[in-house]
Amino acid sequence: MAKPKRYAVILAAGKGTRMKSKLYKVLHPVMGRPMVQHVIEQLNPMNLDKMITIAGHGAEKVAEHIGNESEMVLQEDQLGTGHAVLQAEKLLKNEDGTTIVVCGDTPLITSETYQALFDYHEQQGAKATILTAKAPNPTGYGRVIRNDRNEVERIVEHKDAKDTELLVDEINTGTYCFDNKELFEALQHVSNDNVQGEYYLPDVIEILQSRDEKVSAFQTSDFEETLGINDRVALAHAEKTLKKRINEKHMRNGVTLIDPDNTYISPDVIIEQDVLIQPGSIIKGKTSIKAGAEIGPHSEIDHCYVGEGAIIKQSVAKNSHLGDRVQIGPYSHIRPEASIGDEAKIGNFVEVKKSSLGDRSKVSHLSYIGDAEVGSNVNIGCGTITVNYDGKNKYMTTVEDDAFIGCNSNLVAPVTIGEGSYVAAGSTITKDVPGNALSIARARQANKEGYASRIRNQKKE
Incomplete structure (x- = not known):
């Protein structure tokens, strides 16, 4: 039997007024990545036949971030979640298969949960399956009411729930799987006869139940991963939750984090075994850290390759290649x-x-050291500067193998310091230095006996 086709609709059109921000809601970052991007990346392993993101406010910015990872449809007027899904009708209406509907502000749901929801829905032969969770405090959530056979009987919003129903702690997370054709047929019958005058997606559940179609519920064991981000408090909570998840993954893979609560590792970072990460370290972007390296304390690494056994203390590195057993820092x-x-x-x-x-x-x-090519076994003394900029253009400095640059030297580019040569301390080098030469470029010292006393006496007068 052929596997059913699978589709996804991501609801990302809400403005997010409670975020109190000019930035479009689903573009607020969690661990350095827009929250809608987390949703897309967790759905990608499902091998979907089609993924559609419904955008509204800030659609152009959303398109910039998701690129070709998802098709995008514009919801010009925000008239509710049912209306949002209906915007995908032209792309999905006549397709057989299963459609998952997820919110773009739920960045913590894992691919494992999505997979389990898809599988359960298809195994049950249901027309709709609700992703549910046990909430420690279900206040404000719609309750999932089951019958004696443990089947979903209805979803009751908190404000409409009876006292006995308010005791139910299984809540609707707002993520669903639907039989695709049944979904778009039922959406035609959703009414906006409510206080908000909007078309609500959960009404599809009632329509299917009124037709005696099977509606099931799959309960995830982790309530926190279903949380939607509606304000900065929830954003910070999501950041903390995802940080903990990422850090625990690395520790289980053989990475030592001295203080996980004060270590920030973004999702794309790759870390090999026996790496030691000290407190206060921030590791971002597509950074790769090889075995035996030591990072921190208080280092920031962004889009870098860090070689085996490297040590980086109290330093910042970005978009760079750091070789094996290098020592960087402090500061x-x-x-x-x-x-x-x-x-x-x-x-x-x-x-x-x-x-x-x-x-x-x-x-x-x-x-x-800026705009320079420095060879092997070179010693560059304290206070050395490659003078690379004339106010308009940048120029290269070349220091060949085995050269020695004395302290407080200025290498005025473009200039080449030859192999094995020496530059005397305090020199300002403006011309090429041949290999194995000693270059001295400083004023001759003159000592004027007793002159300092004359200056002091003048100041007293």
Whole structure:
């Protein structure tokens, strides 16, 4: 028997006034990713035949974020959840199969839950299946009322519930599976005869039940994952929940987090076994950290490759490649497009930008390396600056293998420091230095005996 086709409709048209924000509701980030993006990514493993996002306010911005991952339909007038689903009618009406309807502001529902809901719905042969959960405090939620055979009898909104029904703690989460054709046929009969004058999706459940069609309910064991984000308080709660979920996954995979409550790891990060992450660390984007590395305390890594055994302390690195057994920090700043070779050292208060540093090279403290190609086994002394910018254009500095740059040197680009050469401390280098040469570019020292006393006496007068 062929597997039924599967579709998804994501409801993402609400303005989200309780967020009190100019940013469109479903674009508010959770762990660095828009909440609607979490929904899409958790639905992707379902191998859907079609995914449709219903957008309204800020539709252009939503389209920018979801790209080609989902088709998008505009709901010009927000007339309720039933009306929102009806916007997908042209794309889905005549299709056989199962359609899941989810809210774009529920970023915590996992692919495992979606899969279980689909499977249960199809196994039951139901026309509709409600995703339910046991709520610790069901106040405000619609209650799922079951009959003696444990079948769904009706959904009662909190304001309409009787005293006995208010005692029920199984709630409607707002996520459903439907027989696709039955869904769009029933939507034609949904009325807006209510206080809000809107078309509500749960009315489809009543319509199907009035026709003696089977309506089932699948209860997830985790109430928290079904939470919708309606304000900043809920947003913070979702952030905390997802952070805990991600951190626990890494710890179970062999990563040591000294203080998980104060460690932030975004969903796309890949971390190998025996990595140690100290408190206060933030690891974002598509970062990859190899085995045995140590991050933190208080380091921020964003879109970086971090090699095996690397150590990064109290530092910031973004869009860069950090090799095996490098030592970064404390208080270093690795800016975009930097490449730090194996066993290299970037010490305290060093900034590296759009530069490569070869294997075993050192920039130990208080230096700026920008727009530079530095070879292997190079020592760059304290206070060295690559002078790369003339106010209009950027220029390259090249330091070849085994060179030694003395402290407080200025390398005025474009310039090349040859292999094995020495630059004397305090030099301002404006011309190329040949290999194995010693370059001294500083004023001759002159000592004027007794001059300091004359200056002090003048100040007293």
